[in-house]
Amino acid sequence: MKTVILTLTNPPELMLEGQNITPDNVAGKKAAEIAALDVWEGKQKSALGTYFAVAGDGGATAAETKIILRGDCTRVKRIGQQMTAGEIVIEGNADMYIGGWMKGGKIHVKGNVDSFCGIGMEGGELVIDGNAGHHLGASPRGEWRGMQGGLIRVAGSVGNDTATFINGGTIVIGGDADIHVSTHGEGGTVIIKGNAKGRVGGQMVKGNIYVYGTIENPLPGFQMVGEVEQEVDGETATFTHYIGDLGERHPTAKGKTVYANLYTRN
Amino acid sequence: MPKKVENVGCPYCGVCCDDLVVTVSDDGKQIIEVENACAIGNQIFHHATGGERVKLPRLRQPDGTYKDISYDEAVDYAAKVLYNAKKPLIYGFGSTNCEGMAAAAKVAEKAGAVLDNCASICHGSSFLAIFDNGYPSCTLGETKNRADVVLYWGANPAHAHPRHMSRYSIFPRGFFTGKGQKSRKIIVIDPRHTDTAQVADIYLQVRQGHDYELFDAFRAVVRGHEIPEEVAGIKREQILEVANIMKKARFGTIFYGMGLCHSDGRNHNVDIAISLTRDLNDYTKWTIMAMRGHYNITGPGAVWSWQYGFPYCLDLTKKDIAHMNPGETSSVDLAMRDEVDAFINIGTDAGAHFPIEAVKHLRKHPWITIDPNICMASEISDLHIPVGIVGVEVPGIVYRMDNVPIQYRKVIDPPEGVISDEELFERIHKRLCELEAEGAAKAEIKAAPAGVRAEE
Secondary structure, eight states: OEEEEEEEOSOOSSOEEOTTOSHHHHTTOOHHHHHTSEEEETTEEEEGGGTEEEESOOOSSGGGEEEEEESOBTTEEOTTTTOOSSEEEESSOBOTTTTTTOOSSEEEESSOBOSSTTTTOOSSEEEESSOOOSSTTOOOTTOSOOOOSOEEEESSOBOSSBTTTOOSOEEEESSOBOSOBSTTOEEEEEEESSOEEEOBTTTOOEEEEEESSOEEEOOTTOEEEEEEEEEETTEEEEEEEEEEOTTSOOOEETTEEOOEEEEEEO | OOEEEEEEOOSSBTTOOOOEEEEEOTTSOOEEEEESOOHHHHHHHHHHHHSOOOOSOEEEOTTSOEEEOOHHHHHHHHHHHHHHOSSEEEEEOTTSOHHHHHHHHHHHHHHTOEEEEGGGGTTHHHHHHHHHHOOOOOOHHHHHHHOSEEEEESOOHHHHSTTHIIIIISSOOOSSOTTGGGGOEEEEEOSSOOHHHHTOSEEEOOOTTOHHHHHHHHHHHHTTOOOOSEETTEEHHHHHHHHHHHHHOSEEEEEEOHHHHTSTTTHHHHHHHHHHHHHHTTTSEEEEEEOOOBTTSHHHHHHHHHHHSOSSOEEOTTSSOOEEOTTTSSHHHHHHTTOOSEEEEESSOHHHHSOHHHHHHHTTSOEEEEOSSOOHHHHTOSEEEOOOOBTTTBOEEEEOTTSOEEEEOOSSOOSTTOOOHHHHHHHHHHHHHHHHHHTOOOOOOOOSOTTOSTTO
């Protein structure tokens, strides 16, 4: 695997849109060609090299390419957007849409990220050591097919609207979640190891949510059905099992109504 | 002999009353009387000729004062600001006509700007919910003629839409509602006991910020499930009673306002209200409608959706792609994140409506206000360009809150020399095209002189 190191030496005045910073776009390119890739600051299109110092060449394919971002990328958006393979390591913070519409490969952010990260994700792995903003792993506006697959792991806390319209895949949150988790969900799994503020599983049709801590304001549409012992993220524990959202429509499979499951750890 | 102009549209709220009668003086220069309008609508007409108006654009001077300049100079200044900025923001449009909005969109596309309207801080969350969940709505006429149950949720028309209740929802006698108020059941759900709640048959005082839970309870009840004894501060019996009234209605309308759009959850509160409306249609006919604020704030949604496919928060910086994602491309977020470097405030007052932090960020860059009146935004601008008042001095198309277009007329001429929003934007567009053709060197436009910025 070949490594390309991008160091932000000349930070943007506004926000920088770096949708070209993916192993797919970097693969098969020499350092000078990578420095010539387009980035946008508002309506102004510039070369990547205007803002970043580029060291190293890309691998032959995306899968053989690793990108390391150094410097403060707090004002750089869309890193790893739509990537299909390879690896990105962001050594500090990053802005919005990190790993948005991602199909494969791995992104590791060592700091915090802003909103809309991992939206419309189809596969791959997004690991965030810090906190994430709002709309983590949610669907883009107006899209009723949200996250389809892949894994998002956030060590810290997340904002609101996590996993809206989730259809598949897994999101693991080490800390707390703000309101609205898996709203309109039709599948997938969200694991919150801290506390949830409320509106967990509103309008949810199918799928699973695990909350290890407390839910400050539980929804009236969820009903307790019993206790279960399950293995979740490598550890076995007992959970109280709720089904819902009873206010929402639910399909039937093999003569039985399918509900979304909410588990709270005992 | 004073002249009476009949069937005049009112440029105040989203109800768009079109039955005003305005009396104009002999010389056509003074508005003498306005009939049928509410107190606020009345004031808008009288304000046009009642006091001193700004008749020329005003440019901020190094000593902090304004100096009158010509429209040509103002157009040149505005075009250069847009041309030189990397990401200008054009925001407002609550109080102008659709012709002005279309012309502004032309400018935004040419300048590679972000184009946003007041929905961004108002009913924008309704758009997001409508994208996700549809909009089973109707016209106000249908509510007037058919509705026997009307539900106001988080809205206070008694103050914000003064003639809404008398023209369309509670009091009028319609085709199938000949007994007026007597044949209607009025339900108000609001954390505050508003003046609208005073006229309600049933009032539910929902716990502030917990509307979503209450909607969820209504939906569970409508589907025949059990709910807890109390939800969001409302007893189960009351929820069951209201759900029963809704299911037994012949025709119902939910009117909702900022109580849903601007409490926690925002679009999700509207989203679940739409879901409830859909559920109720298993039993009878129910509709839902946003209580849009200004008389033509529905307009930019209609005009820009037709032009670009999105109603608000349009990022046109890539020129051939329109991108929309509130939270990123919404005005307040752009300002708070320091993501724009020029600001045009048109037909609204961002100075009064935006959080002070957002205003401070925007004020670091050139700020242009286009408005007939002196407002907070005009007083902190680098440039204030006066225009004619739509609905009083300028005619045009406006969209009522139920998406019905209405042709507004003018009753008097604007002050001499004052142009319309549409003409102003056409002229800025022309100047932008010239600048582009010249390939003018991108010079830093002189913003506010030192000493007059908000934070200084």
